[in-house]
Amino acid sequence: MNGKLSSGFVYAALICIVLISLGPIFWVLLGSFKTRGEIYSSAFALPSQFNFSNYAEAFRLAPIGKFFVNSLIVCAVTTAVNFAVVAPFAYVLARYHFGMKKLIVAAIASVMLLPSQSLAVPIFTLLRSFHLLDTKTGLILIYAAFGIPITFFILRSFFLSIPKSLEEAASIDGAGFAVTFLKVILPLSVPGMVTAGILQFLSSWNEFFFALVLTSGDQARTVPIALSYYLGTFSNNYPALFAAVILTILPPIAIFVFSQEKVVESLTAGAVKG
Amino acid sequence: MLTKTNRVWILLFLAPCLLMFVVLIGIPLVNVVWTSFADYTTFSKPEISGWGNYEQLLFHDDSFWDAVKNTLLWVLLQCTVGVSIGCAVALLLFRKPFGWKFFRAVYMIPSIIPTVASGIMFYLLLNPELGIVKPLQQFLGSQGPTLNLFGNSSYAFWALTLTWLFYSAISTVIIMAELGTISGSLLEAARIDGASRFQIDLFILLPLLRNIIGTCVILAAVGMITQFDTIYVTTKGGPGSSTLNLSVYLYNTATLDNDYGLTNAISVMQILLGLFLVLLIGRAFKLGESHE
Numbered sequence: 001m002n003g004k005l006s007s008g009f010v011y012a013a014l015i016c017i018v019l020i021s022l023g024p025i026f027w028v029l030l031g032s033f034k035t036r037g038e039i040y041s042s043a044f045a046l047p048s049q050f051n052f053s054n055y056a057e058a059f060r061l062a063p064i065g066k067f068f069v070n071s072l073i074v075c076a077v078t079t080a081v082n083f084a085v086v087a088p089f090a091y092v093l094a095r096y097h098f099g100m101k102k103l104i105v106a107a108i109a110s111v112m113l114l115p116s117q118s119l120a121v122p123i124f125t126l127l128r129s130f131h132l133l134d135t136k137t138g139l140i141l142i143y144a145a146f147g148i149p150i151t152f153f154i155l156r157s158f159f160l161s162i163p164k165s166l167e168e169a170a171s172i173d174g175a176g177f178a179v180t181f182l183k184v185i186l187p188l189s190v191p192g193m194v195t196a197g198i199l200q201f202l203s204s205w206n207e208f209f210f211a212l213v214l215t216s217g218d219q220a221r222t223v224p225i226a227l228s229y230y231l232g233t234f235s236n237n238y239p240a241l242f243a244a245v246i247l248t249i250l251p252p253i254a255i256f257v258f259s260q261e262k263v264v265e266s267l268t269a270g271a272v273k274g
Numbered sequence: 275m276l277t278k279t280n281r282v283w284i285l286l287f288l289a290p291c292l293l294m295f296v297v298l299i300g301i302p303l304v305n306v307v308w309t310s311f312a313d314y315t316t317f318s319k320p321e322i323s324g325w326g327n328y329e330q331l332l333f334h335d336d337s338f339w340d341a342v343k344n345t346l347l348w349v350l351l352q353c354t355v356g357v358s359i360g361c362a363v364a365l366l367l368f369r370k371p372f373g374w375k376f377f378r379a380v381y382m383i384p385s386i387i388p389t390v391a392s393g394i395m396f397y398l399l400l401n402p403e404l405g406i407v408k409p410l411q412q413f414l415g416s417q418g419p420t421l422n423l424f425g426n427s428s429y430a431f432w433a434l435t436l437t438w439l440f441y442s443a444i445s446t447v448i449i450m451a452e453l454g455t456i457s458g459s460l461l462e463a464a465r466i467d468g469a470s471r472f473q474i475d476l477f478i479l480l481p482l483l484r485n486i487i488g489t490c491v492i493l494a495a496v497g498m499i500t501q502f503d504t505i506y507v508t509t510k511g512g513p514g515s516s517t518l519n520l521s522v523y524l525y526n527t528a529t530l531d532n533d534y535g536l537t538n539a540i541s542v543m544q545i546l547l548g549l550f551l552v553l554l555i556g557r558a559f560k561l562g563e564s565h566e
Contacts, residue, residue: 006471013366014377020440021380024395025387027406031398043406089291092284104292111299113492113552115500117521118541121309121534122302145298148291177283206388208503209521224390228507231394238404245394249387256386260379263386267444268451271493 025249032242039239054243058230061240063218064247067226074139074222075204079197082144086151087193091181093152094159095167112149117209124213136220139211143204150270151196157269158192159185198259199266202252223248310542314535327539338540340515341523342547344431345499348519349551351435352442352494360442361487364449365475378446385443393504396437400424424508427516434517437504445490452486453479488559495551499544520544 031039032054034047058064093101123142124133132138162185170180186193208224215221221229227248230241256263310327312320331338363381367374384392399405402420411420423433456479464474502521505511511518511526520540528537555561 007371010366010369010371014371014373017363017377017381021384024392024399025383027399028395031404040404043404043409085291085294088287092287096284107300108295111295113496113548114299114303115496115521115541115544115548117500117502117524118544119299119302119306120524121528121537121541122305123298124528126298126302141294141298145294148295148299152291177280181287202386206386206390208388208390208506209525212506213525224388224503227388227390227394231397231507238398238401241394242398245391245398248391252386252388253383256379256383260375264378264382264447267382267385267447271444271448271489 028242028245031239032246034239034242036239039242054239055247057237057240058243058247061237062226062229062244064223064226064244066218067221067223068247070136070220071205071222074136074143074220075201077136078140078143078147078204079200081140082147082151082200083193083197085144086148087155087186087189088181090152090155091159091185094156095164108149108152111146116146120209120213123210127214133214134216134220138214139220139222142210142214143200143207147200147203150199154196154199154269155189155192158189162188194262195266195269198255198262199270202255202263202266205252306538306541306545309535310538312535314533314538316532316534320535323535327535330536331539331543337515337518337523338543341511341518341520341540342543344515344517345519345547347431348435348501349495349498351439352498353491353555356439356442357445357487357490357494359440360445360490361449361480361483363442364446364453365479367446368450368453368479369471378450381446382443384441389503390507392441393437393507396433396504397424397508400433425513427513430509430513430517434505434508437508438501442490442494444493445487448490448493449483449486452483456482484559485561488555488561491555491559492552492561495555496548499548499551520547 027043030047033050033052035051035053038045038047093105127133127138127142130138132141166184166188167180170184175183205222206224207222208228211222211225212228215225227241227244230237230244308322309320311322311324313323313326314320367378371377400407400423402408402422402425407423408420411418421429423429460478461474464478469478500521501519502525505517505519505522506525509517511522515523520543524537524540524544527533527540
């Protein structure tokens, strides 16, 4: 049989995947430890020694620590707000039937296909009229709103998989509507919420367009904006940019390394449930 | 179960989400459509002016058509080459070679980091002063000045394409999830009949994946229509309009020209283009029958 040949082919292809996927990242990682002279003189050489001066420079040039805190707050609160709003909504739509239900679900599904940038002007003017431009609150509201469809479809399919008999039992025990939801349904839905939460957190962490349009000062800017900040203001300081890129990609990679299966599940669910 | 108190609770459960959805997405959507028919700048209130913005776009604006052309070409490339690569990787990993989970993780990393960061990585990697282009050119014996791939209108489009074409990990994980639901006995039967692994991939697995590949193609199309980050940090749509797409063009029109009416007309065209492509792809893949 041609088993050996084909497994040779498989591994050649896998090595290509590794090179294409990690090559650029590895190159930037090495660059982040090089001196300025080394960066300009030899693109392929290894750094002569690992020095962290580029990282120090990155922190010195821009309030990157502040941007990190902003990003963490925005992502965490976005995820919380998104759940607080969507979970009860998805529960009712999973359990009860009413006239407008099909229309509501269709409207939410179609937003998944809506290019979010197309709403830039009215969202900008809306936030301006509420004095929410350049605030974390403004970003959080927008991210939480655009996160409604994905969280909704993931949580609804999870709620649908929970047997109704549990609620009937709770109701016989005298639990009311809200108590049943909070004490019976939500604790059972933790896996679904983790799936949706990872997706919401990652997409908020990575979001760039609205962060660019809706913020202008250091109070609300998030990490992806910090990167374009280096590019615009310090266009000659490439060494610091190498370090800043690495700092930016570390948190999502860390989440991924520690919960690979969950992230895979999130991405799959987020894409397919709609 | 639908007692009176339950009704109140149901309304309370629905209201916050509906409110958020209507205020932050529904009303802006309506607003985009009506102000696309208005004279409307950063400094003035919208005033209805009919089809003027659309006339301007469709008949007097070469940049708009460049943006449409680039957007469509990128959509086409990502939907065909991009999704094919994602699908090929999925079929490869589905053979469960030793360490497949590791390779899947590696392939996914570029798709979970911020697109701005990967855009800047390629910006550095292809930078004429410090990137890999200079040593490669020297290695190949070229004497001329170093090519500035992002700064040259003949190469910028393809340089950008390279930054995302190979990274279809979302397709890969979706297709792998679907492959996991295909029964092993089907593959076993094919193997007993003497089919090679490649024949199984091509004649048994691929046809079963039609629906899910359709989904991947739609996602790829939507992703390309909304592509903004990488272009913004590398070329900003230039040189000229060689890498302009609709997202970047609407951003430029809003922030540089301050023309909100025209921006919103571009937005409406972007929404319509997205709808059209999704319907087209849905029909091509006969989606919807087994879908919800």
